[in-house]
Amino acid sequence: ARQADGRRTVLMPEHHAWAEVGRLDPEGRGDALGELVAGRAVWLSPRIVRVTAPNPGLMTGPGTNSYFVGSGDAWTVIDPGPADERHLQALLAAAPGRIERILVTHTHRDHSPGAAALAAATGAVVMGCRPEFHDGQDTSFRPEHEPADGERLDCGGAVLRVIATPGHASNHLCFLLEDEDLLFTGDHVMQGSTVVINPPDGDMVAYLASLERLRAAPPVWLAPGHGFLVAEPRAVFDALIRHRLRREERVVRALARLGEGDLDTLLPEVYADVPALLHAPARRSLLAHLLKLAADGVAASDDGVAWRYVGPGSRQSPSTSSS
Structure with a gap:
């Protein structure tokens, strides 16, 4: 693989870029990038171009990915990213043709705010689902069309199918490029991290159900909002489901041992394996786990603050118990 400064580097299978570099450079010429560089256009296929926003951070990893999908003179942008003039100019410079549509997976502030300026600059139609809750959301998002689950969009000859995937956000959508699966x-x-499930917009029951839905008919590749292309999606879905259920089991064990506890009491026990720097976002996912356990009849709270153990243990999904 090649670094941004032009030097060649050797990648090992555990490197995040491994699968993508193998896809883009199967002969080992060394011309595929092994790192994500903000503002640089990367052709992932004749139908896909990725441009990463200059917003790296604790919650965004190397930055938010924007993708062009299409062919010829008709292109769609998926997730225009934050409201950042540098990223807007990078997208306009990278556009392989006319931008006719802007799709948004969800309205967290690192994914959708760039839509307004990009639409103003190009005249593109904005599509996505409005947020149901305001906390952490881009409440200025004004789509001209809200795609329905199963809807198929013609992107210059490349077809995107809409898949509703609530969980991380109630209005979250994934888009399947049927031509390349x-x-x-x-x-x-x-890539490289689990996502925060932040109630009430985030819902652990819905998130696991969405993962199970994708797992039942997995694609060949994943193009995440943060990170490189990901191979072997079914194994990824399996690992994510197992991880969430194991974390749930830790919540159950902590509740069973303590009898009762609030989030601050449970957090250091349930997330003892997670650096303290990540405990604030983990606290939100802990609440999502407790709400799921309440729905399962395993935990209960009278005031939403103190949680108590009321059931025998977490219920494991039948489809993951033998995987």
């Missing part, structure tokens, strides 16, 4: 996952699946 490649799924644009937004934040439903990120």
